[in-house]
Amino acid sequence: MRKTIAALALTLIACPANAETFQERLAPCLACHGEKGQSETENTPSLGAQQAPYALIQLFMFREKLRVFEPMNEMTKALTDDDLRTFSDFIATMPKPVPPAEAGDPARMQRGEALGRQHRCNSCHNPDYSGKENVPRIANQREDYLAKTLGEYKDNSRHGYDGSMADVMAPVTPAQIADLAYFIARVR
Amino acid sequence: MMSYSSAPRSLLLAGAFFGALTLNAAAQQPATPSASGAAPAAAAPLPPGSPLIGRPADSEAAAKLAPIAPPPLATAPDKLPLAKLKVPAGFNVEVYAAGIANARSLAEGDKGTVFVGSRLLDKVTAIVNKDGKRSVKVIASGLYRPNGVAFKNGTLYIAELSQVSRIDKIEDNLDNPPKPTVIYKDLPKDEAHGWKFIAIGPDNKLYVPVGQPGNNVLHDDAHGQIRRINLDGSGAEVIARGVRNTVGFDWNPESKQLYFTDNGRDWMSEDVPEDELNRITKVGEHFGAPYCLQGNIVDPEFGWGKSCSDYTAPVALLGPHSASLGMRFYTGSMFPKSYKNAIILARHGSWNRSKKVGGDLLVVRLNKDGSVKSTEPFLTGFLEDNKYVGRPVDVLQLKDGSILVSDDWNGAVYRITYGKQKVAAGK
Numbered sequence: 001m002r003k004t005i006a007a008l009a010l011t012l013i014a015c016p017a018n019a020e021t022f023q024e025r026l027a028p029c030l031a032c033h034g035e036k037g038q039s040e041t042e043n044t045p046s047l048g049a050q051q052a053p054y055a056l057i058q059l060f061m062f063r064e065k066l067r068v069f070e071p072m073n074e075m076t077k078a079l080t081d082d083d084l085r086t087f088s089d090f091i092a093t094m095p096k097p098v099p100p101a102e103a104g105d106p107a108r109m110q111r112g113e114a115l116g117r118q119h120r121c122n123s124c125h126n127p128d129y130s131g132k133e134n135v136p137r138i139a140n141q142r143e144d145y146l147a148k149t150l151g152e153y154k155d156n157s158r159h160g161y162d163g164s165m166a167d168v169m170a171p172v173t174p175a176q177i178a179d180l181a182y183f184i185a186r187v188r
Numbered sequence: 189m190m191s192y193s194s195a196p197r198s199l200l201l202a203g204a205f206f207g208a209l210t211l212n213a214a215a216q217q218p219a220t221p222s223a224s225g226a227a228p229a230a231a232a233p234l235p236p237g238s239p240l241i242g243r244p245a246d247s248e249a250a251a252k253l254a255p256i257a258p259p260p261l262a263t264a265p266d267k268l269p270l271a272k273l274k275v276p277a278g279f280n281v282e283v284y285a286a287g288i289a290n291a292r293s294l295a296e297g298d299k300g301t302v303f304v305g306s307r308l309l310d311k312v313t314a315i316v317n318k319d320g321k322r323s324v325k326v327i328a329s330g331l332y333r334p335n336g337v338a339f340k341n342g343t344l345y346i347a348e349l350s351q352v353s354r355i356d357k358i359e360d361n362l363d364n365p366p367k368p369t370v371i372y373k374d375l376p377k378d379e380a381h382g383w384k385f386i387a388i389g390p391d392n393k394l395y396v397p398v399g400q401p402g403n404n405v406l407h408d409d410a411h412g413q414i415r416r417i418n419l420d421g422s423g424a425e426v427i428a429r430g431v432r433n434t435v436g437f438d439w440n441p442e443s444k445q446l447y448f449t450d451n452g453r454d455w456m457s458e459d460v461p462e463d464e465l466n467r468i469t470k471v472g473e474h475f476g477a478p479y480c481l482q483g484n485i486v487d488p489e490f491g492w493g494k495s496c497s498d499y500t501a502p503v504a505l506l507g508p509h510s511a512s513l514g515m516r517f518y519t520g521s522m523f524p525k526s527y528k529n530a531i532i533l534a535r536h537g538s539w540n541r542s543k544k545v546g547g548d549l550l551v552v553r554l555n556k557d558g559s560v561k562s563t564e565p566f567l568t569g570f571l572e573d574n575k576y577v578g579r580p581v582d583v584l585q586l587k588d589g590s591i592l593v594s595d596d597w598n599g600a601v602y603r604i605t606y607g608k609q610k611v612a613a614g615k
Contacts, residue, residue: 053259060260066310081261120243124254134257156379159332161257161308163379167402 026090028075037094045145049096054136055088057161067158096130097140104186112183115176119168121184129187134161143185150177243455249542250455256539258579260308262289262599269577272569275604278524281567284592284603285315285324291594291601293385293514294584295337295344299359302584303327303344304594304601305337307383312337312346314362315601327358327365335435336386338394340419345394347384350375352396352421371421376401376410381433385514385582390444394419397448399433404453404478406490412477414448414468428468430499432477436514436582441529443558445469447503449512449533452481454540461485463512464502465533467558473500504560509538510546514582520589523606527551532591534580537571547571549580549593567593567604 032041037048047055061067063076063084079087103109116122116129121138125131129139138146152158154169154177172180244250265286273281285302291313293305302315312328328334328346336347344358346368352375353368355361376382381399388394393416400412414428414437428448437448446468452461461481476483476499478490483501486494506512515533530553535546547570553561570578579597586592591604 053257057257057260064309084261123243123251127251132254135254160379161260162255163382164255166379 022086022090026087029087038097039142039145043144043148044142046097046141047091048094049130050088050091050094050137051131051133051135052088052092053133054131055091056084057134059084059088061161066161096137097142099140099186099188103188104182108179108182109186112179112181113187115172115180116183119172119180121168121180124164129184138184139187141185143181146181146184147177150180253540253542256576258290258308258597260289262287262291263597265600268598268600269569270602272572272577273567273602274569275567278606280605282603282605284601285322286598286600287324288313288315288601289599290596291599292335292581292596293337294582294592294594294601295339296584296586297339297344297359298342300587301359301362302586302592302601303337303339303358305335305346307333307335307596310334312344314358316362325362327362328355328368331368333383335383336396338386338388340388340392343419345371345386345388345419347386347396349379349382349384350377352384352386352394352417354419371419372396372417372424374424378402378411383435385435385437387437388419389416389446390439391416392419393417393423395427395437395446397431397434397437399431400477403455404487404489406478414446425471427471428466428473428475430474430477430479431466436512436534438516438531440467440554440558441517441519445558447515447517447531449506449515450475450477450502451511452509453478453487454509456481456488457508458541458543459508462505462508463510463535465504465506465512465515465531465552465560466500467503469500474498475500475502503558504552504563506533506550506563507535507538507545509540511536511538512546514580514584514594515552516583516585516591518585518591520585522589523591526553529554532566532583532585534583534593536579536581536596537576544571544574544576547576547579549583570595570597 032044033039033047037046039046059076062072063079065073124135125138131137150169153165154172156166160166265283268283268286270281270283275281288304290306290308291304292307295303300317304313310329310331311326312334314325314327316323316325331348333349334346338345342357344355346353351370351373353370355365355368358365376398378401380402384397386394386396395414395416397414398411400407412429412431413426414431414434415424415426417424431450433451434448437446439446448466450464450466452463464482466475478487479494480491480496480499481487482505484496486496513534513536515531518527518530518532530551533550533552535548537547538544548565549567550563551566552563555561570576570580576597578595581594581596584592593602
């Protein structure tokens with residue numbers, strides 16, 4: 001199913017109306033976010049196997065400047081609704097990011113795991129942190145990006161689509177954010 | 189988030205603590221997790237606004253439920269679920285306007301413009317009717333969760349998450365509308381239940397609700413209520429308390445009493461509590477939240493020592509988790525006589541229930557004394573195979589007696605008429 005969508009996306013986008021092919025349009029995205037779903041760029045998220053509805057919401061919010069980050073606001077400002085759908089559907093077909101080779105410090109992993117249960121992260125984001133629909137995959141996301149994002153939700157400098165994450169993060173301390181990010185980046 | 193941090197804070201945390209606690213029922217004090225970095229206690233408090241407060245920890249079925257976010261893009265007009273919508277014999281449904289992402293509250297201007305608020309976008313949109321043509325244009329943007337809109341004497345009122353503003357003579361300036369002027373901002377900034385429905389009463393005052401800042405919390409004096417203010421923002425007065433979160437109200441055209449929907453708490457069970465239809469008979473009445481639910485259940489956390497007889501009971505129950513939102517009395521003459529002065533009420537539809545309920549409009553008929561005589565479906569079909577193909581938010585009677593319905597899932601507004609109509613929209 002997803003392969004079909006991706007193939008369809010490729011053909012649709014490569015039509016004469018667009019001077020660039022889909023691959024050409026995709027190249028600047030992958031340059032920062034990684035060719036194979038895994039980002040090697042500081043503070044920049046891996047996109048692989050991201051939930052398409054979540055990816056669509058974020059691309060939309062970037063375009064509408066409801067989520068402010070200038071490079072992404074710039075990249076998305078000319079995209080049509082169909083472009084947003086095409087890119088978010090494609091993102092979902094990329095391979096999911098992989099955890100780091102080493103298992104991580106057992107004490108920190110345990111703390112992070114407990115925090116994930118305590119704050120019910122593992123409910124909406126699923127027990128394996130793969131996400132569902134409008135709730136993003138966060139398993140094996142970059143640790144720096146996770147920590148940054150959780151901090152931004154906590155101080156409400158990143159407005160969510162709705163307010164859920166601002167509320168969830170209110171009582172979580174910076175030390176706990178560090179442990180959560182450490183754990184989620186390495187979860188297996 | 190700090191506005192309820194004074195006296196009730198410890199109680200509030202205790203409530204959240206017990207809500208999350210399932211393993212050790214004997215625990216009596218909410219142990220504060222030490223800041224030393226030790227492993228956190230299994231049942232530390234959830235944040236006051238968390239939609240997960242009260243969720244059972246060990247239920248797989250419960251773990252599958254989470255608030256449902258609508259798609260950010262409006263559905264193309266030809267993809268709207270119009271063919272699936274069902275109304276009683278003699279009624280018709282048409283698409284009135286499409287392409288209004290996250291269309292929420294509705295208000296009609298003196299000159300026939302329909303204003304549409306939004307909860308997830310930063311925009312208020314106008315559906316403009318001019319020279320027999322209908323068009324959609326954004327008339328205000330850069331707002332924060334501008335869910336509420338109301339109109340009176342040429343002025344549009346907009347309710348954002350924590351402030352109310354106005355644009356005078358809006359219909360004369362639709363092509364170049366001035367920025368909204370803030371008239372009232374003595375409001376909490378909580379995200380949870382912070383978005384607002386607003387309406388102007390027969391007393392010429394603007395009614396502004398402040399929901400509880402979370403699923404089930406012991407709120408302070410600034411929350412869990414409906415206020416009214418003068419149209420310049422002065423003279424705020426609390427007229428109802430114990431209101432968890434109302435997103436729709438209107439005045440009985442005969443008694444002038446205010447009726448309002450109120451959403452029941454989540455996670456207590458699949459089937460209770462139900463959402464409420466309430467009626468205010470005197471200023472300052474208390475409707476129970478968070479102590480008494482649906483008029484006859486004391487809350488498992490906050491109801492100890494409380495009695496439902498101390499609070500005003502609802503006039504009707506509207507289904508568990510059904511998210512009953514917009515409602516208006518029908519005063520037009522287009523619909524059959526049996527609809528006169530009945531309430532048309534939108535149920536957005538549940539998320540906190542395995543088998544979804546709602547996703548429809550109800551017609552609620554009243555007795556002479558204002559009590560509820562009957563409740564029956566009016567518009568159905570938004571819920572299909574336990575999934576939403578649309579979600580109704582607000583209803584609005586136009587001057588011609590037809591009814592508009594907003595759908596924030598598809599970003600559309602539908603119009604319901606009765607009898608043979610010249611359909612201006614041209615579907």
